[in-house]
Amino acid sequence: MIGKAEFFESLQTAINNNQITLPTLPEVALRVRDAVEQENVTAHQIADMVATDAALSARLLQVANSPLYRGRVTIDTIQMAITRLGFKLVRSLVVSLAMKQIFQATSDTLDVRLRTMWEQSVEVAAISRVLAQSITHLDKDQAMLAGLIHNIGALPILTWAESYPELMEDEAALDELVEELTPAIGVQILNTWGFNETLVKAAEQSRNLQYDGGPKADYVDIVIVARLQTQHSNQIASPADWLQVPAFLKVGLDPEIELIEIEGVAEDIESVQGAFL
Incomplete structure (x- = not known):
């Protein structure tokens, strides 16, 4: 069977020779992403x-009227949806x-x-x-985006x-191959997409469970802890070991408590999942 180093080299060669194409974001996604970063942009x-993308327009209206964001007035225009949801x-x-x-x-097989x-x-x-909602210097929507994109490198690998x-x-x-190579390929993709350094670092x-970017929690710390909470990481045997992870200490979540056990958290998580799945 092919080894990790050999596979990585063959994948890089395939990318360089256009035998496999790195995933790209559609123009509307790039335009919206860039516009949000501008101070004077309007809803x-x-x-x-x-509005140039019918599927996207329908999805925003659906989310704006979902239980997570629903207000007293039904949203029926894209501009109203954007105002309610916020740019980020x-x-x-x-x-x-x-x-x-x-x-x-x-x-x-690949679909599964x-x-x-x-x-x-x-x-x-x-x-x-x-997690980011309780950390005042972090933005919850930026944290959510960091979580969304952290696995993007797995796509060309698979x-x-x-x-x-x-x-x-x-x-x-x-599985081992994906775990080891996803970060490096993810960096390539996100740099190609022009994402900022914060999000690239999250991917x-x-x-890296020993990551320590400073005394305060950052978006990498948030994603690391979120991954541990999902139990999808096999690098840590039990919650007792979470105290050895710098990110977990900085986020400040009691390692004896699963996040979903906290009142109201499971509902919030399910609502967000409903908006994205």
Whole structure:
């Protein structure tokens, strides 16, 4: 069976030779993302961008009227939806819808893996949002976006792995490969997309349990803790070991308590998942 180093080299060669194409975001997603970063952008301007994509427009209206964000008045225009949701959440929704479309497979085997990977990303995003709400210097919607994109590097890895049938048949070996190589490929993709350094770092370091970016929790810390809470990481044997993880200490969550056990948290997580799945 092909080794990790050999696989990584073959994947990089395939990318460089255009044998496999890194995923791209549609133009509307890039335009909305860039517009949100501008201080003088208006809801009307963003609405005009979103309106060019019927599926995206429908999704924003659906989320704006969902239990998580619903107000006393039903939202029936894109501009009203953007005003209610806020620019940063709209950015996350735009990117998530585009990414959900990217996580499509050409075979049943790959489809199962990509769907599982996307569901995990959404769960991490939902938990990241909840965690960031209690940390005043972090933005909950930025944290959610960091959770959404942290697995993006897995997509070309799994796609290229189909070239090696023996690897696809060995789930443990493939899982290990994805865990080790996803950060590096994710950095390549996010740099190509022009994402900011904060989000690139979240993808690069989300699997590094010894990451320590300073005395205060940052978005990498949030995503690391969210991943641990989902129990999708096999690097830590039990909650007792979480005290050894710098990110967990800085986020300040009691390692003896699962986040979903806190009153109201499970409902918040389910609502966010409902908006993105």
